[in-house]
Amino acid sequence: MKVTCGRMSKRTVQLQRNGGKNMRYKHFQNANVDVSELAVGTWAIGESGRYGNVDRNDAIEAIQAALDGGVNLIDTAPCYGTGASEKIVGEAIHGFDRSKILISTKCGLVPYASPVTRGNSRNASYKNIMREIQTSLNLLGTDYVDFYFIHWPDPATDIAETMSALNVLKKRGYIRYIGLSNFNEEQILEAEEWGQVDVIQPPYSMVNRRDEKLMKWAYDKGINTLTYGSLGSGILTGAFREIPKFENERDIRNTFYDFFKEPKFSKVMELLKVMDEIAAAHNKPVAQVAINWSAKQEFVGTALCGLSNVREAKENCATFEWSLSDEEFDRLNKELERLSIG
């Protein structure tokens, strides 16, 4: 298999010198690969304005800072800014040793399929998957994807057809591992009748533990998890202490995540009081408490965390300079139970 970004460069040397100093890695069982416990999410850098406005150069530098900090997985998708995010990821990894980076992208959620609603539409058909992989590879500037996810279940396509497309891509070397995102247990079992499922991608953080049972079940079967929204879309960093007003009414923090409105917002503010105390006791930022909480659980393979700039990348990578004690972890969990959030 040809590797397009494989040349040794200044950037590669830097990655080898600095990368992984404090980073921790977990072994993904079905995929048989080691993944950093923190991974980069790129929804916000899609230039769609639906997640604030992240400057393109800031985004590239942030991704590179995360790679320098030992992160080895970057997650993106065609619908994050209709290809813009994939293109930025491609630019960011240019000059790095491609064989040391794991790229995760998705298919089956076609961006702006309808010019009228400007919504995404589900299409996990064989034909569409074959079309989408080519576009993603072109935008990413690589000739293979490591983790390839079906973004959301497509009720109109038989899972046998979807899995057949993924199996063909795997066999031909265009993708290394098969992933299912936002699938439930029954849907995963159906998919497994047609081929190996390597990873899943559900939402998971202190403010959304809906899929914890699913993740534990998958972990026991060798399917590891990339959790999304691991910082509660930023709320678990302590950056918001009052209900924010996002300029764009289509901002996903108004539409996709439910922490920025009541009744959840006040409960998260209560949780933050405990997080503040733990962070202060270690003299560390609150975001690191959230990432450490995720990483401490064996069924969390890696915590996907979006970022907007180098400061956030460095701060998040520095999480693994310390760990939550068992008492602190229990205290957070008791608080989650008391508040009944997540």
Ligand SMILES: NC(=O)c1ccc[n+]([C@@H]2O[C@H](COP(=O)([O-])OP(=O)(O)OC[C@H]3O[C@@H](n4cnc5c(N)ncnc54)[C@H](OP(=O)(O)O)[C@@H]3O)[C@@H](O)[C@H]2O)c1
């Ligand atoms: N499969 C799916 O259906 C699906 C759905 C959602 C997300 N995802 C993936 O999961 C990734 C993570 O989710 P997400 O990006 O939506 O939410 P997130 O990771 O919970 O939150 C990311 C936001 O937190 C803020 N942040 C990050 N580090 C910070 C720090 N140290 N201090 C202060 N603020 C910080 C940044 O926003 P600001 O700097 O702008 O405040 C960043 O955009 C996505 O990027 C995407 O790759 C997948």
